[in-house]
Amino acid sequence: MAFAAFSSTTAPSTDPVARRRSPVALFLLLPGILYLVLFFLTPLVSLLLTSFQAPREFGDIGQYDYAFRWQNYVEVVTTYWPHIVRSFSYALAATFFALLISYPLAYFIGVKARKWPLLQSLMLVLVIAPFFISFLLRTLAWKQLFADESFVVQSLKALSLLGPEAHVTGTAFSVIFGLTYNFIPFMTLPLYTTLERLDVRYLEAGSDLYASPFQVFQKVTIPLSMPGIVAGTLLTFIPAAGDYINAGRDFLGGTGTQMMGNVIEANFLVLQNYPSAAALSIILMTVILVIVSIYVKRSGTEELL
């Protein structure tokens, strides 16, 4: 099942076997590792090299030479500063809302629904159901539902909850909404896998010791489900920061909501400004790695990796 991948990210590493040293290990590892070196690691290196390229003298558009033009970085940061800020703030907001929406849902499926295994598996299937239908079509469906002439927007306008000239699509709201929606399953599944293993006797012990339900939640449930919270927030934050579908003009975004992904795409595939696209990608990746390593250290869940 699709969520097997998520459940194992939080599984404790058990060491049942005394591991052997054997040349077989090398035979098993080499093809896959070599593949990743060729198609994951060297591309990152060539991205780094590209990010320092300089335009060829008297060359055409899209022609660059290897150089050490570090000014590329200064240029993209000054030009695309709003996009950089938007990427991380939208991703942060979407992660926050997805956690808020998913936690009670995961708690119900993982803890309260234990008595009914059939209901539990039915609900899990519904959580992963969005994965079975195209990500782009789902996002477009929201665009249609939030279009100016749609029932939702017309009703909001009739109730004066929305100004007569206001739009829903093309705003920061609709982009964050789309990101939140699309990453709820990524948040819910790891939360579910930790909450499903939560020993309810700890909660009972908390209330036996006169803790209020809120205190039990804050002092027992949350700390015990921390691995799930960390895995879920990472699985949401990382792809959300790099996403460019939700913020795309033909989807839920507008000219004022473009994120880093959008400008990387535009620079690479449309403007053929490869060094700028590469520099932005390197910045995106570096910031994410820094945030992730600080976050994982602070929350004390290094063993997850």
Place this chain on the structure above:
Amino acid sequence: MKLSLGKWLLPVYSSLALLFLMIPIGYTFIYSFNDSLKSNITWRGFTFDKWLNVCNVQNGAVCQAFGNSLIIGAIATVVATTLGTMIAIAIVRYRFKFRSQTSLFLFLPMATPEVVLGAGLAAQFLSLGVPKDMLTIILAHTMFCISFVVVTVKARVASLDPALEEAGRDLYGSAWQVFARITFPLLLPGILAAALLSFALSFDDFIITNFNSGAVTTFPKYIYISAARGIPAEANVLASAVFILALVVVVTVQVSGAARARRLAKMS
């Protein structure tokens, strides 16, 4: 009873949250029956026509894109599942130098935003002068699927009781016989789960594909390109059909898994 509200709050909330997740799926499904013209935005009446003549629109462009996605998904799944399973077995079962570094390295592709993976590969293909076509898409998809296969199969290998393999060896099974008769069948559910996950990831990938596809169109790319001028209802038909098929597969797996668990519980 003061608690009755609190008791119902969570189930009601959970149902609403799941309903919320279903909204765009329902919308896509309903609009696959829309008697629409070029773009499928306003409701023009109910028809089965789009389901019956899926490939008729735009000289079958939708179906061709869909077929490309199936081919790419199948090849990437087979390669990634093979390479990933081998790595998973090595990591759980063997001791070797740089073992923890290898694990970290395998985790990295999953922690890298897709746009970076896509742009990186495209930059590499560009600098090597490799033309972008089906092959570059397959190479890209295999790359990002491997890590997901490793985590999925690793969990299965770790839960495997080594005593079973020892028993096989004690009964004079050769290394190959032990693998083929014991290890592989026991790992199979994990390998199948990994293959399904790989296929799903590849089939729905747009971001990495967009950077490495050149003129080749996959199903998600077709939707992306058509988004500006309107997507024909036939795309909804294909997406809905995939959805139903995937749902049937998952429910079957769940039900048979539950039945097997019950049988095992009875035996013990």
